[in-house]
Amino acid sequence: MDISWLALALFMLILIIPIAINQLFNLKLGKDISIAVVRMIVQMLLVGVYLQYLFSLNNLWVNLTWLSVMVVVGASAIISKAKLPKRALFMPICAGLLLGLVPVLLVMMLWLFQPTPIYSAQYLIPTAGMLLGNCLSGNIIALQRLFDAFEQQQHQYQGALALGASPKQSAEPFARTALQQSFAPILASMTTTGLVSLPGMMTGQILGGIDPIIAVKYQIVILVAIFTTLTISVTASISLTLKKLLNHSGKLAFNTHVAYGS
Structure with missing residues (x-):
């Protein structure tokens, strides 16, 4: 209707x-x-x-160009909302989004959906949009928490360095907390899905006349894909950001306070 x-x-x-x-x-x-x-x-x-x-x-190169635009806009949105230094972190965040998106998208297109052609825009673009859209909030939370930790717990980081820990080891507690907090919302959502909430995709399919069981199958696929993409993307973004932020001696490559400036 x-x-x-x-x-x-x-x-x-x-x-x-x-x-x-x-x-x-x-x-x-x-x-x-x-x-x-x-x-x-x-x-x-x-x-x-x-x-x-x-x-x-339904052209392959047009579809890939549009996916590239989605990734670039998504990375820009993450940096803008988290108030991060764009010049330093644009490429790491773009790479994180791509590392999360591409493997999951390939599995879904090549093995699960198998559209004809395999790059069918009807399947490729909406699926990529759902995966990327849900990665944005997770990346924003993780990167904000990471920079918060470096700003507010600098003494803990410096203390670990003084005790002989490597920069990566010293930053590990900050990265762990950032990842935990970024995964918390989607885990809570998955825990209550079906009891407290009916996801938008499933609801839309049911309203469109699709059998509820078929709608459920698609929704399960999407939720698992979103969670997997999110975990890969956020982990990669945090790891690549730390590589950009920390030099071999542990000194910060730029002032983390800048990330929260106006």
């Missing part, structure tokens, strides 16, 4: 509720809410039109 443009426009009136809450509690988020909603609508409409074209074209 299609949703008419009028029905969609009327449904948007529900945004009165968060706007009212913003006013009631003086959250000062009115501008942020307006920008987020307008950008979301414009971007989604443009993506919808573009995907129609992309699906009909």
